[in-house]
Amino acid sequence: MSEVYATRRSRLRDHFTAAGTTAALVTRPANVRYLAAAAPQGSALLLGKREDLLVCTGPPEDRPCEGRPDENLRLHVLPPNGVGAGAGAGGDAALAAADLAVAQDADSLAVEEHHLTVARHRAITAVAPGLRLGDLGAAVEQLRVVKDEEEISCLRIGAEIADQALGELLESILVGRTERHLALELERRLVDHGADGPAFPTSVATGPNSGRRGHRPTDRRVEEGDFLTVCLGATYRGYRCEIGRTFVIGTSPADWQIELYDLVFAAQRAGRESLAPGAAYRDVDRAARHVLDSAGYAEALPPLTGHGVGLEIDEEPQLAPSAMGKLDACVPVTVEPGVHLPGRGGVRIDDTLVVRPEADGGPELLTITTKELLAL
Amino acid sequence: MSEVYATRRSRLRDHFTAAGTTAALVTRPANVRYLAAAAPQGSALLLGKREDLLVCTGPPEDRPCEGRPDENLRLHVLPPNGVGAGAGAGGDAALAAADLAVAQDADSLAVEEHHLTVARHRAITAVAPGLRLGDLGAAVEQLRVVKDEEEISCLRIGAEIADQALGELLESILVGRTERHLALELERRLVDHGADGPAFPTSVATGPNSGRRGHRPTDRRVEEGDFLTVCLGATYRGYRCEIGRTFVIGTSPADWQIELYDLVFAAQRAGRESLAPGAAYRDVDRAARHVLDSAGYAEALPPLTGHGVGLEIDEEPQLAPSAMGKLDACVPVTVEPGVHLPGRGGVRIDDTLVVRPEADGGPELLTITTKELLAL
Structure with missing residues (x-):
């Protein structure tokens, strides 16, 4: 070693x-x-x-x-x-x-x-x-930037831990609990499952806060009808991954919620599918951004739709409109487009993937929690 | 404002x-x-x-x-x-x-x-x-360095929160739980009681780890006969305080534990009692250090025995042998001597106090959890 x-x-x-x-x-x-x-x-x-x-x-x-x-x-x-x-x-x-x-x-x-x-x-x-x-x-x-298989293995274990922590949270009762409590609960579960600690401050965003990148948990409680956005990650042997999902609370999502979710899902898929050795950083960004852009959300868009992960949670490359450079194989990145509508909330879907050549099966998804819109 | x-x-x-x-x-x-x-x-x-x-x-x-x-x-x-x-x-x-x-x-x-x-x-x-x-x-x-009463009030509330979180932990069963779990539990309680978050990573140290400054919690479980050192703090409106206590697990502390505890307690008291407007930083350090030194622990001593707190957990002044300068009224500092004996463990006692003139009652203790040696 x-x-x-x-x-x-x-x-x-x-x-x-x-x-x-x-x-x-x-x-x-x-x-x-x-x-x-x-x-x-x-x-x-x-x-x-x-x-x-x-x-x-x-x-x-x-x-x-x-x-x-x-x-x-x-x-x-x-x-x-x-x-x-x-x-x-x-x-x-x-x-x-x-x-x-x-x-x-x-x-x-x-x-x-x-x-x-x-x-x-x-x-x-x-x-x-x-x-x-x-x-x-x-x-x-x-x-x-380019990781060896030992490093990727640490990221993979970290992603499994984050998936487990998130999965357990979804089985518990959410309505009435505060963003802060849910975030602390997730961080405890990360450590329970063997993480060194959280990879970054866990973000739990409900109702009007949902869909906001890097939202810091508040004392707002989960309510029926809310969107709930959760973004967390585990550090394992120093390596940091991240996963973000948005759920809806209650049995029947509103039409606007389903539409917005489907749109962000489509954008995130477009980003994921464009990950390949040789793809320009800005083209991956554009693939995801274009879907949201053409639906009229140009204003609501974040400065980047993904970034590298490793020993730091936010490292090279940046998947952003002005980024220069091309992806290599064995580069782990996030793909995390989102839309936040002030006063209403929004959706954010975030995966960690490793760029792999098509001959090896294409991008390797590390964070495998479902991306179907779950009603909890 | x-x-x-x-x-x-x-x-x-x-x-x-x-x-x-x-x-x-x-x-x-x-x-x-x-x-x-x-x-x-x-x-x-x-x-x-x-x-x-x-x-x-x-x-x-x-x-x-x-x-x-x-x-x-x-x-x-x-x-x-x-x-x-x-x-x-x-x-x-x-x-x-x-x-x-x-x-x-x-x-x-x-x-x-x-x-x-x-x-x-x-x-x-x-x-x-x-x-x-x-x-x-x-x-x-x-x-x-010198705080106004508004800032001190934030520190005071933070200290109350930390005291509450620590007090609740002491009422629970500790034997068999890991350092990591206890640390997470404390951080959850800090937030429950209104903290913005922990002021620094909570340190829980058991057995041979006890008494170590800044020990990062491990998977070691609390055992009968252990020393247990806990160091935590709350951030309230940006202001960070800290408290550290050492307990013994089980009904009857060993003689060496009682002796070591009494010694560190005496050192910490000497440090606290030397806090006054006009006192040199190094004299406060010397007051605490001297007690440990003359008991033969010169080797085991940390580089400093206290430091300022405020918007950062470690700010000016440093209470250390080579520090230059004198305390003013309304300067909040920690007094935190400790001894760690490799392989055996040790004791650390840590308070946050505000320097006040004698006419105002002398140093104001913000962290009021008892410093008697509790057997838990």
Whole structure:
């Protein structure tokens, strides 16, 4: 297993040495975890001239839930002198790593300028004035886009857990319960079924709130006749998936509810069916968006209809009108169009799928809960 | 109520204009919320030359739980074109705000270099090349240290909620339940009693895990004879408090448990009793630390014995050996010494208190759950 991490680091090293840099400093937690198997709080990863070091602000065994660092990697634990989370976790480790880079005779260091703060960057220049600082850019994020089967397997287990939690909720009585309670109940079930925790704050939206992307649960109670939109995900071994479904409460959905549901369903299907290696991100977005657009919902549409998932819940690619790039095989993405009508509510349907070539059966659906309109 | 926010902004303006800057850009979410009453995701606050603007990436009414922005503040909502959380929330708003600063004829802009990334800083330079960028430093964090009675009242309510949730847990059967379950149960109860949510991930630590600061709950079950350490907090209207207690499971604590508990209790009391306006941060830390130190636990000690709380769970001041500065009245802090003995477990006792002058009765204890050693 640990060769995986060494291989990833070696690919990154190829990248920054080709760009003329001797060493690299990785500070974004999901990137550290991707390359080191673990990202203890406040840690920084140095890919040095002579060896790679994971710099931690405390012994990683104090935080077993954050994963065990790759054994091929040397650990460098900083002494605990007045480290405060308020002072900005990770700062000491980044400075110490820059110092260690110099000790390895590095003359240049690529840093993650999109993650490192200006203050930290200045501090590195101050502790290591001889070091030429460059930009690693989103190199690690780019490596992370295409997943290996081990990573996909973690996403698949996470999706099963989310499906189970959602399935159990649907068997319980919903009317009269608040959005907040339902969300907490779902999060408890995720953990019951083996998740590390929720992949993101669980969203439960009823009545006029339904269909809203990222709605934070309120004290509104489920009522007869409501749309109920639920969006949740599990984190499993660090990997995050998501599923979203909309239901109707009571025995007979209103006509407008059935129409809106069928429309969003058609849009979501169009998005799913357009997932293929080589498909442009914007074309997948357009496939889903076009269905809603031509029904007159252009105004109500979200900025994106899907996104990559992995060690973060929202990573590259973005399935959006202005996104550049094409899908590869083994890229997991969400397809999640929705329509929200102010004052009335709406529908959102969200799956996590893995892009696969047609020869392998086409896109692999990880979140298998039914997308029929259930009346609960 | 909204004058509070205008007054805060005006104090900040005095600060940066005195430092020779025309305008300021605030991006750290807790700082935006402090000055604008709300910090919609991805928002940035511009204190401009002619007027103040809250720049949002979407209408704030889409996120009612994040608070309503101060009505005296002009909102500037960006069009939703391909904004992706993965691309770094807040980026578009920061760039737009810099642009708006220029439109107001500002020639210089103080930014939060400890929050703004290097990449964003460069992007601002690119969109507004005529703008001289300075550093706002931790000016807003410094304003936030001393709380007004409205803020303290939010902390007090949060502490009551945490006390209630903890009190209810103690009435239930604990043996056989896992750390994860107990933590989830506590978080559900926090929300039941009116919290916005937990102030930080609830920590439940049993047996050998007990006494560990920031322990993440595992699947270990509570056993007879265990120490059980619980650390939780509620967020109420954005304000975060914390409480930590250690209990013993079963009818008769072992001698080492009673001894260790009494010692940590004495340390925590010494820390609490040293809280007074004018007391040096390091002296409060030393008061608590000294008790543990002289009992031979110097090795087992954490880097800090307390910290400020407010819109963030860990803010200034740090009560640590190398901290510089003195307490003021109306500063809420935690006092939370603990000892963890590897393989055996330990004790941690944590209160949130507000520094008050002796004439007002001395430090105000917000978290009032008993600190007697309860055998459950």
